[in-house]
Amino acid sequence: MSYLALVGGIALLLFCGDLLVRGAVGLAERLGIPAIIIGLTVVAFGTSAPELVVSLKAALANSPGIAIGNVVGSNIANVLVVLGLPALIATTDCDQTDIVRNSVYVLLASILFIALCFLGPLTVWHGIILLAAMALFLVDTGRRGADRRNGKAAKPGCGPQMVEAVDGVSGVPHTSLGMLAFILLGLIGLPAGGHLTVEAARQLAAQWGVSEAAIGLTVVALGTSLPELATTLVAAVRRHCGLALGNVLGSNLFNILAVIGTASVITPISVPERFLDLDLWVMLFTTLMIMPFVISRRTLTRLPAFGFLVAYVAYITLVMLPRQAAFAAGF
DSSP states (O other), X not given: OHXXXXXXXXXXXXXXXXXXXXXXXXXXXXXXXXXXXXXXXXXXXXXXXXXXXXXXXXXXXXXXXXXXXXXXXXXXXXXXXXXXXXXXHSOBOOOOTTHHHHHHHHHHHHHHHXXXXXXXXXXXXXXXXXXXXXXXXXXXXXXXXXXXXXXXXXXXXXXXXXXXXXXXXXXXXXXXXXXXXXXXXXXXXXXXHHHHHHHHHHHHHHHHTOOHHHHIIIIIHHHHTHHHHHHHHHHHHTTOTTHHHHHHHHHHHHIIIIIIHHHHHHSOBOOOHHIIIIIHHHHXXXXXXHHHHHHTTOOBOHHHHHXXXXXXXXXXXXXXXXXXXXXHTTO
């Protein structure tokens, strides 16, 4: 039953999160909000709804390992799997507008998050700092988008419409009843999916004899990263794999600043020691792994992509090993 509950919970999260995004985008369009603002706020926050709901529910249920593990594990999986797997199908272009700037934002956000974790537990003040950093990013990005609309040079395929394409928003309702139905179903289903996911993850941790953090870093994190993986795989098949990097960077930034920031403001989150010893540093290292490709504007080819996937398998193996076995194996 735990397996069914976990699969059902994640499926409900993804489905209802998608409904919420579509309904909110339809409402924003009806209100005349510019596409770039919709992409940076409604779409970005909406697509992070599964991670936010799971982390918030886990924190309220006194399961900080799942709350933080969901975000840290998702960010690791986003780089190693969501970037690595599509690049085996088609090479990934790392020469997009603002890609260096956005990569630096993610790197700085990761460093800030690690520093706050060492000052933990994460409380309302930590959350305010993270949300303030998110606001600065949104303002800066919105300003740059406005400059481009006013005639400044921009690379083809990187305008407001591309923001929505990267997040895979389609089937937006255009009637008031449709918008209301999508939004209500999303708001009702997300908490239910979060409850199922967290409770099933806690039960699986007990059954498998591993920590809740291990389940959060692996099973839950991979589950909530499925939308990003699906989007980048479709882009790879269509030979638009350059979209993957921007999608990953945006997701990782929102996971750290918006998801953890919001959850910390609502309830304190203690930081398990294992994150300070290993997992936060792995997250930082995976962010650094993509910097050479971004800075040099190199293409992510199949060989390094395969290395990303091998690194992820090694990390998952390490996480799922009992701590004593891991040390005995030389880790």
